[in-house]
Amino acid sequence: MTETIVVTDRLTKKYGDHIAVDDVSLTVRRGEVYGFLGPNGAGKTTTLRMLLGLVRPTRGTATILGARPGHPAAVARTGALVEGPGFFPYLSGRDNLRVMARYQGVTDAAVDSALERVDLAGRCGDAFRSYSLGMKQRLGVASALLGGPELLVLDEPTNGLDPAGMADMRGLIAGLAQQGQTVLLSSHLLGEVQEICDRVGVISRGRLLAESTVAELRGASTVLVRADPIDRTLAAAMQVAGADAVRLQDGGVHLDLEAGRVPELARELVTAGVDIHEIRSSERSLEDVFFEMTAGERNGGSGELRP
Amino acid sequence: MRTAIEPTGIRALGASVRAELLRLRKWPTVWVLGGVWLALNLTFAYVFNYIAYTTGSGNFGTGEATDGLLADLLPEAIPRIYTGGLPMFGGAIMMILGALAAGSGFGWGTWKTVLTQGPGRLVAFAGTLVALSVVIVAIIAGQLVLDSGASALIATVESQALVWPDAGELAQSVGGGLLISAMWATAGVLIGVLTRSPALAVGLGLGGRWSSRTCCGAWRT
Numbered sequence: 001m002t003e004t005i006v007v008t009d010r011l012t013k014k015y016g017d018h019i020a021v022d023d024v025s026l027t028v029r030r031g032e033v034y035g036f037l038g039p040n041g042a043g044k045t046t047t048l049r050m051l052l053g054l055v056r057p058t059r060g061t062a063t064i065l066g067a068r069p070g071h072p073a074a075v076a077r078t079g080a081l082v083e084g085p086g087f088f089p090y091l092s093g094r095d096n097l098r099v100m101a102r103y104q105g106v107t108d109a110a111v112d113s114a115l116e117r118v119d120l121a122g123r124c125g126d127a128f129r130s131y132s133l134g135m136k137q138r139l140g141v142a143s144a145l146l147g148g149p150e151l152l153v154l155d156e157p158t159n160g161l162d163p164a165g166m167a168d169m170r171g172l173i174a175g176l177a178q179q180g181q182t183v184l185l186s187s188h189l190l191g192e193v194q195e196i197c198d199r200v201g202v203i204s205r206g207r208l209l210a211e212s213t214v215a216e217l218r219g220a221s222t223v224l225v226r227a228d229p230i231d232r233t234l235a236a237a238m239q240v241a242g243a244d245a246v247r248l249q250d251g252g253v254h255l256d257l258e259a260g261r262v263p264e265l266a267r268e269l270v271t272a273g274v275d276i277h278e279i280r281s282s283e284r285s286l287e288d289v290f291f292e293m294t295a296g297e298r299n300g301g302s303g304e305l306r307p
Numbered sequence: 308m309r310t311a312i313e314p315t316g317i318r319a320l321g322a323s324v325r326a327e328l329l330r331l332r333k334w335p336t337v338w339v340l341g342g343v344w345l346a347l348n349l350t351f352a353y354v355f356n357y358i359a360y361t362t363g364s365g366n367f368g369t370g371e372a373t374d375g376l377l378a379d380l381l382p383e384a385i386p387r388i389y390t391g392g393l394p395m396f397g398g399a400i401m402m403i404l405g406a407l408a409a410g411s412g413f414g415w416g417t418w419k420t421v422l423t424q425g426p427g428r429l430v431a432f433a434g435t436l437v438a439l440s441v442v443i444v445a446i447i448a449g450q451l452v453l454d455s456g457a458s459a460l461i462a463t464v465e466s467q468a469l470v471w472p473d474a475g476e477l478a479q480s481v482g483g484g485l486l487i488s489a490m491w492a493t494a495g496v497l498i499g500v501l502t503r504s505p506a507l508a509v510g511l512g513l514g515g516r517w518s519s520r521t522c523c524g525a526w527r528t
Binding site for chain 2: 080084087098103104146
């Protein structure tokens with residue numbers, strides 16, 4: 001499962017003086033859901049368009065499924081939904097997919113199975129223009145799924161959806177991932193990426209700030225202890241977590257410790273005879289990590305937080 | 308599993324043409340434009356002139372005397388009058404058809420969707436042109452059937468002998484009609500693609516034809 005199917009090497013795109021994508025090097029492995037995370041205008045869509053061969057990079061290279069972007073071998077094995085679904089408004093959902101199926105040279109049976117997979121079979125006879133935004137997005141995913149591509153590229157698949165539509169789309173992607181589908185999706189919604197992605201790449205102002213698993217990005221969970229007296233509290237904490245993992249900060253003792261070891265810590269503190277006021281474990285959300293990174297960017301710092 | 312169609316090969320072009328034909332065939336706009344052209348052709352070439360003939364008021368467009376009118380309405384005259392309406396209305400309608408077929412895809416985002424399905428830009432564009440040619444052939448053929456029917460009906464009603472035109476002459480006229488239509492449709496496609504919208508070509512089709520008609524009318528009087 002460690003085969004990489006997307007590799008970019010210092011991919012760069014300039015529009016005049018504006019650098020939309022700057023030296024982005026990322027990898028997507030087979031079978032994973034890779035989240036491409038960043039605020040609007042960070043360069044996510046431009047990067048995806050370069051990977052699909054819709055835009056030529058100014059500099060750098062990309063390899064998709066062993067071929068250069070836009071090469072027939074890569075395009076035929078990639079399904080994509082970029083910048084919202086674009087379909088013929090007067091055709092039904094099913095006829096729209098039949099048109100796309102003809103372009104690909106796949107049968108109408110593939111159309112019906114794609115419609116089933118996105119749960120749109122019941123409304124596939126209605127005109128595309130009568131669809132809700134969520135249904136249009138699902139049809140976009142169905143079009144991307146046509147012919148069983150090895151890589152699915154989804155650009156902001158939940159953009160503009162209501163909470164129910166978002167949950168539907170997340171469920172759909174999670175379901176596809178369970179079937180072993182490799183998915184590369186972009187999003188500006190951190191919670192979404194946190195829930196369904198195996199690995200994430202964080203991009204801001206065209207630069208890839210970090211690339212790793214969600215867990216690694218969030219870092220180890222920390223435990224805060226407030227207890228008296230402080231010296232005996234520190235000693236007990238160090239005994240459980242190790243001397244390097246304990247810091248005294250704002251009158252509280254912070255430990256880098258898994259949440260599962262909190263009871264052990266509590267026992268040690270009680271045995272040491274300290275008065276415990278508070279023990280709390282806190283996990284950083286991806287949002288905290290993200291703002292930490294982009295704050296460095298905004299302040300002109302390097303922002304390099306590559307774990 | 309997807310079959311990797313070489314995006315520049317003849318198979319890819321065939322796939323593009325089949326895809327484009329499907330979506331043009333199911334597009335009400337295509338049927339409306341084709342229908343409008345057939346109705347205009349029937350009205351101006353046969354209905355009005357037949358009324359003029361029966362009421363003795365001269366040719367609808369040219370004010371020609373009624374004597375020559377009946378001859379123009381008979382099957383033998385089809386090659387002569389077949390392309391008559393094309394510069395006036397047919398061209399405008401074909402230009403609008405071409406512009407809508409190629410230009411609308413930019414606003415709808417369908418070109419982008421199509422290009423992610425595999426065909427190269429050139430093949431996708433060529434597919435649209437070939438499919439559009441098929442539509443034009445169908446419209447021109449429909450016009451031939453309609454004109455033949457109308458002139459045969461008039462010949463029967465007016466107790467004239469049913470003399471069909473010379474095949475070579477007819478083929479030349481129909482071929483000319485095809486070329487004129489294809490030229491206008493291609494112009495519409497080009498403007499639609501260059502401006503990435505059908506608006507300019509539709510405007511030119513409507514406005515240009517209307518003004519030329521007004522000029523022609525003024526020139527005639």
